[in-house]
Amino acid sequence: MGSKRALEEIRRVLRVRRPLGRQVERDVSEEIGFHLGSRVDDLMAAGLGRAEAERRAMGEFGDVAAAERALRRESARRERRARRTEWVRELGRDIAFGWRTLRTSPGFTAAAVITLALGIGATTAIFGGVHAVLLRPLPYPAPDRLVKVWETSPEGATTNVVSSGNYMDWREQTTSFSALGAHSWLFGMTLTGEDDPVRLRVVRITPSALDALGAGAVAGRTFVGAEGEPGGEAVAMISHRLWRGRFGGEPGIVGATVTLDGQPHTLVGVMPPSFDYPDPEVDVWRALRFGVADREQRRSHQWNVIGRLADDVPLERARAEMDAVAGRLAQAHPQHMTDWGVNVVPLRADMVGEVRGLLWVLLGVVGVVLLLTCVNLANLLLARATARDREMAVRGALGAARRRLVRQLLVESLLLGVLGGGLALAVLVVGLDGLVALAPPDIPLLDDIRVDPVVLAFAAGTTLLATLLFGLVPALRATAAAPGRALRSSRGSDGPGHGRLRAVLLVTEVALAVVLVVGAGLLLRSMTRLNAVDPGLDLENVLTAVVDIPWSEYGTSEEQVAFYRALLDRVRAMPGVVAAAGTTEPPIIGYANTFSYEIEGRPASTPTGREDDERLAAVTPDYFRTLRIPILEGRAIASTDRADRTPVMVISESLARKQWPGGDALGQRIRFSADGSWFEIIGVAGDARMDGLDRPAPPVLYMAQAQKPWGWLTWLVLTVRTEAEPTALAPAIRDELQALDAAVLPERVATLDQLYAESAARRRFATVLLGAFAVLALVLGATGIYGVLSYAVARRRREIGIRMALGADRGRVARSVLRDGVLLAAIGLAFGLPAALVLSRFLESLVFGISTADPATFVAVPVTLLAVAALGAFLPAWRATRVDPVWAMKAE
Secondary structure, eight states, X not given: OXXXXXXHHHHHHHHHSOOOOHHHHHHHHHHHHHHHHHHHHHHHHTTOOHHXXXXXXXXXXXXXXXXXXXXXXXXXXXXXXXXXXXHHHHHHHHHHHHHHXXXXXXXXXXXXXXXXXXXXXXXXXXXXXXXXXXXXXXSSSSGGGEEEEEEEOTTSOXXXXXXXXXXXXXXXXXXXXXXXXXXXXXXXXXXXXXXXXXXXXXXXXXXXXXXXXXXXXXXXXXXXXXXXXXXXXXXXXXXXXXXXXXXXXXXXXXTOEEEETTEEEEEXXXXXTTOOTTOTTOOEEEEOOOOHHHHTOOSOEEEEEEEEEOTTOOHHHHHHHHHHHHHHHHHHOHHHHTTOEEEEEEHHHHHHTTTHHHHHHHHHHHHHHHHHHHHHHHHHHHHHHHHTHHHHHHHHHTTOOHHHHXXXXXXXXXXXXXXXXXXXXXXXXXXXXXXXXXXXXXXXXXXXXXXXXXXXXXXHHHHHHHHHHHHHHHHHHHTOSOHHHHHHSOXXXXXXXXXXXXXXXXHHHHXXXXXXXXXXXXXXXXXXXXXXXXXXXXXXXXXXEEEEOOTTTOOSHHHHHHHHHHHHHHHHTSXXXXXEEXXXXXXXXXXXXXXXXXXXXXXXXXXXXXXXXXXXXXXXXXXXXXXXXXXXXXXXXXXXXXXXXXXXXXXXXXXXXXXXXTSOOTTOEEESSTTSOOEEEEEEEOOXXXXXXXXXXXXXXXXXXXXXXXXXXXXXXXXXXXXXXXXXXXXXXXXHHHHHOTTOOOEEEEEHHHHHHHHTHHHHHHHHHHHHHHHHHHHHHHHHHXXXXXXXXXXXXXXXXXXXXXXXXXXXXXXXXXXXXXXXXXXXXXXXXXXXXXXXXXXXXXXXXXXXXXXXXXXXXXXXXXXXXXXXXHHHHHHHTXXXXXXXXXXX
């Protein structure tokens, strides 16, 4: 049956089409030929001639090419389906075989999985922090359009807070912003009512700032424009946290009246949980209003300004416009605005500017740790693969293709990766909690860290990349040798180049470890130097507590002074109190109150008539004795320095050197306004590092708190020196404070030790993390040296046995093994030290008192690494001396 001519036509059509393979072509030819041949036979049986039957059959069949394409597609589909099915079956067999192989060496498998989990988990945890702080969009509409607007001062500050007059002029003279608003820093207010009083964290904010942020309320509303104008009703919004905690989530709270520092406020809205600008601790937002007097204020800089760029306005255009406005203000107000400028910064960059470098450094560090982990595993897998040379050779001799063998080994590596990645999720959860707990509190947005799809995708990608890094090279090397040569080779010999490759990997491992250990060493040396710094005061056994009395109740300086004098008298009478005092400018949590001042008998120091700004603290008697700041000349503030006496002042040593280098500061006079009182300098105090051990001591003016001329200085920070643990007195101090006024509560209660520790928290955070990773690197390096040398000794048993049979000394054999390990470590050091010298420059912002090329560190690290290398090589060397020559030669 069939038509020869029809089959030839089909084959001709097939030859001009894109070939799909011999099997597909054969299937298509046979299928079409069968149908055409059957039809030709039927037509010939009906009486037609062969030629006519073939012509009619072809006509009935239609477009052979189209039929051929359809059949080819169906056949190709069946073939692809069959290939996929077979591939899945082979993969299943590979997975089952790989699992059985890993189960035969549980020690190796457990070590590899744990090592990989630590590397991937640590890397992903740090990435989670980077993503939360630097990469995840801020929780506002179009967050890339939000900016912070700062003043730049003549002294070089680029993020100086803004005067009210400048803010009001900016708002009216610019077109680059769709909204421009202002807000205060956080400050404390006491909420009173039916329940116990509670101290809240409050921010004053303009309605336009909320408009810029695109903020909306979950209950009620946000501030409207009229509530930002003078004379309006006192209104407030509360955080979702406060609403749920204090008011039980009651919807009816909107419109209610609450009392803050004795003043009634109408609650107009509850903000959503995601809104916590400008600080996660904020509880209440009060409407901020600027009046006519605020427009003339240019000397006092205290407001934060936030804006939203108008549509299609780039950042550079906004900066150019603000520079032009600053120039006009300098011409209009030369006494106060000469040399002042404007700095417009994207909101995220402003929020994370100080921690961006730290987080990228940590991500780079864990990246090195992960790479080191992969190199270590690659070395171990290469040793296992070399031991399986004969297995691979037998399988190759039986017909297994090299790509089939490589896939089998990669599947085993993938199984390790999946197990390590799965365990890494547990490490990740613990690592994120530990990261948040260990991190300093001033890293913004870190509280929002979580395991989200982006973090999970990063973990999956890292796992896959790590699997390829540590699995591909051993798989390729294990299948590189020809089957015949591998079968003929001795069991005691390495495959081609395997020993050299393992040595290269070990050298790489040591070089990576050097980078980490040098970084950790620099930070450790830096912390040692920092802890040895003399702060200029005694930090031990000192408790601090911020107390701020409401201006509505204590509106004059006399009332404020009387309240704090009574409080300090009560505190000094407590058992265990050595001394107690108060200051408006405490160490670490100081408010950096700076004032322009005039020195009697001197001309103005600048063309505009403005003197240098110095920090001012109003202190009570016993302040210097409480903190043990030495008085170098003259005397300290005393109880006799009252409001009705001559105003007096103590200055710091650095200020005395600056203004009176000849040492004649005592008796000089200073005042803070043209119509103000003159303050006589009665003493010079030692410099104190008020901003932290890593910051220079600022010049400070200390005035008697009883003589302060400003009623708005309502707060005082208690400093209490005790005989024993100071925190034990915190409840008693709270009780004494409430005995004077039940509506006044202390806040930010902490010891000086804690405050100074927090000021160095970022350095300590980086030191602890990098130190932990460096220890891990040393452990991996030591185990790598141990593994390579142990394997080398095992492979050289016959050689060592022969040498010892011929009289080789055991000590010489051990020294040769030790020498090999130390030599590999030395080569790694030769590559790692220059790399560490270059990369350590990224730590410049974290080191203190040393350079990133610190000679002591770069000498100590090689000594440490060589000692670790010797330790890792000791056991293999000892085993080499225990080889029995007779047994070793018989074993082959």
